[in-house]
Each structure stands twice: as C-alpha cells, then as structure tokens.
Amino acid sequence: MSERILxxxxxxxxxxxxxxxxxPYREEAGYxxxxxxxxxxxxxxxxxxxxxxxxxxPIIAFDDLRNKNTLxxxxxxxxxxxxxxxITFNTEWxxxxxxxxxWRRGRYSQGETLCHEYVHLWQQIGRGKDPDNQKKHGRDTHxxxxxxxxxxxxxxxxxxxxxxxxxxxxxxxxxxxxxxMGMARPHGAENxxxxxxxxWADWLIIIGGGEVKKGRSTLSKWTCGCQNVRVGTKDFFxxxxxxxxxxxxxxxxxxxxxGLTYE
Numbered sequence: 001m002s003e004r005i006l007x008x009x010x011x012x013x014x015x016x017x018x019x020x021x022x023x024p025y026r027e028e029a030g031y032x033x034x035x036x037x038x039x040x041x042x043x044x045x046x047x048x049x050x051x052x053x054x055x056x057x058p059i060i061a062f063d064d065l066r067n068k069n070t071l072x073x074x075x076x077x078x079x080x081x082x083x084x085x086x087i088t089f090n091t092e093w094x095x096x097x098x099x100x101x102x103w104r105r106g107r108y109s110q111g112e113t114l115c116h117e118y119v120h121l122w123q124q125i126g127r128g129k130d131p132d133n134q135k136k137h138g139r140d141t142h143x144x145x146x147x148x149x150x151x152x153x154x155x156x157x158x159x160x161x162x163x164x165x166x167x168x169x170x171x172x173x174x175x176x177x178x179x180x181m182g183m184a185r186p187h188g189a190e191n192x193x194x195x196x197x198x199x200w201a202d203w204l205i206i207i208g209g210g211e212v213k214k215g216r217s218t219l220s221k222w223t224c225g226c227q228n229v230r231v232g233t234k235d236f237f238x239x240x241x242x243x244x245x246x247x248x249x250x251x252x253x254x255x256x257x258x259g260l261t262y263e
Contacts, residue, residue, distance in 0.1 A: 010083070014059055025062040028089075028101050032060050032114060035181055036087075039115055042177055043153060044122055055122045060114075061088040068092045071105075072113050074120040084125060087117040108186055109201035111178040112155055112168055119149050158197060166192060167200045222247040 018029040036058055044055040065073060071093060075086045089110070094101045103110045123146055142162040150157050154172020158165050167189035168175045179185060192203045202212045222229050224240035224247050238247050 011057060011059060014083070018060075024101055025091075028062060028094075029060060032089075032110075035111060035114060035177075036060060036118070038177055038181060039118055043115075043173060044118065055118075056085040056125060058118065058121055059083055059086040061086055062091050062094075063088050064092060065090040072117050074117040074124075076124060085121050087114065087121070089113075105201040105205070106186060107183040108167075108178055109164075111181075111183055112164055112174065115153060115155060115174050116150065116157065116162070116164070119146060119153070119155075122149065161197075163197060163199050165197055165200065166190075166194065222249050224248075 015029070015033055019026060019033070040055070040057060065088065067090070070090050072087060072089045075084075075088070078084045079086055089103075093104050095104055096102075120141070142157055142160050144159070147157055147159050152173070154169040154174040156164055156166040156168070167186065168178070170185070170190075175185065186201075186204055188207075189200050189204055192198075192200050196203065198206075205212055222236050222238075224243055224245040226240060226243045226245075229236075229238075229247065236247055236249075239245065240247065
C-alpha cells in the first residue's frame with residue numbers, strides 16, 4: 001500500500017482513528033498530535049521554501065519497542081503499509097495512573113523526545129542536507145547536522161549517542177513551545193553536572209530518590225564486523241552484502257539513548 005491512495009493522504013485518517021478508537025493510548029495520541037502540529041508550524045514548515053519541499057507530518061505511534069532502554073524511535077524507511085515519517089513512543093515507559101497512561105519521565109521530557117525524533121524526520125526526508133544515518137548504515141544517526149539543528153531549537157543531544165545531557169535552554173524555541181502548551185519546566189534540572197552524560201530526566205529521578213527502570217533488549221545482537229543487527233530468533237544465518245562476512249552472535253552490553261540502542 002502506498003502512502004497515498006487515489007491521491008489522498010491517508011495520515012489524517014490514521015490520526016482520526018487513533019484519536020477515536022477504543023484503545024489505551026487514545027488520549028495520548030490526541031495530546032501529542034496537537035504538540036506535533038505546533039512543532040510543525042514553528043520549527044519545520046513555518047517558512048515557504050522556493051523548491052516547495054516540506055517536512056512530512058509524522059504518524060505518532062505507541063508500541064513495545066522490545067528494548068526497555070529505548071524511549072522512542074523514528075522509522076528511517078516506509079513501514080509495512082508504505083507510510084513514512086512514523087515516530088513511535090516506547091510503551092515500556094508508560095505507567096497506569098488513575099486509569100490513564102502516564103509517561104514516567106514527565107511531559108516536558110517527553111516533549112523534548114518528540115522534537116528529537118521530529119528532527120530525524122526533518123533531516124531524512126525534509127530539509128536536511130547530510131542524512132548520514134542512511135549513508136553509514138545507521139551508525140551515525142546523531143551527526144553534526146542533527147546536533148546543530150537540535151541546538152538551534154534548544155535541545156542538547158550528545159553527538160553520536162543522542163542522549164539529552166542537559167534540559168532544553170530556558171526561553172529557547174522548544175522550551176517556549178512546551179511551556180506555551182502547558183508543560184511545566186522541571187525544577188532543578190539546571191543543576192545537573194555537565195560532565196555527567198546521563199539523560200537529565202534520569203538524573204532528576206535519581207537525585208529525587210527514585211529508580212530509573214533498566215532493561216536489556218529482548219533481541220540478540222549479531223555482527224559481521226562492519227555492521228550489527230538485532231534479531232528475535234535463536235539462530236540467524238546470513239551474510240553481509242557489504243563485507244561478505246557471515247553474521248555471528250555478539251554478546252555485549254548496550255547503553256540506552258533516544259531512538260536507537262548503541263554499544
């Protein structure tokens with residue numbers, strides 16, 4: 001199925017279904033689509049470019065990403081229905097509170113996460129000029145261009161890893177948007193040591209006496225020497241088309257970042 005059927009964009013229909021269907025994430029879908037609309041207007045498509053290129057509007061999804069450390073992800077390629085631009089929140093980070101789904105790190109942190117994934121969409125199939133995560137087979141998803149765009153908006157990802165080492169800059173574009181949309185700026189986040197590479201939201205949880213949920217990917221990691229893959233089967237028989245080597249199982253400990261899992 002292509003993203004457009006008989007010339008009609010199917011994304012509005014998907015959104016309408018998500019916001020009206022009887023499922024646990026109906027309210028979350030409606031809430032974050034409104035935030036995404038404002039991000040689109042302020043950050044990504046507020047200007048008219050001479051070539052007419054626009055950043056596609058995203059589909060906002062909610063799914064178990066099979067890795068408890070991952071917060072959210074952006075799909076580089078069309079999904080099984082041919083839809084592009086899907087941003088997925090990991091349902092592992094939701095708790096049930098008074099019958100509603102609640103993000104464990106708080107709304108403000110989740111808003112930063114949505115914007116982070118939106119920048120991936122901007123870079124890959126929007127206005128970006130250096131989408132290295134396609135050129136280098138997923139090994140440089142937070143390159144110089146990505147980090148520069150995030151810093152423009154006020155977000156502070158660590159190059160390559162993508163972890164938000166500091167809370168968004170006060171009165172920056174993303175901070176202003178999140179507060180305009182009713183998300184309170186977490187108190188005390190500015191005190192986080194800059195040399196600590198932990199995500200600022202995790203740091204706040206820990207100093208507040210809480211515990212950050214840990215976990216390992218449920219997928220096994222295999223490597224050919226030039227790239228890595230994760231699979232859900234016990235056995236995996238494949239050769240790399242690049243280096244021609246067979247994939248062998250690699251037992252390593254993964255560290256968590258926004259969007260993907262790295263060594």
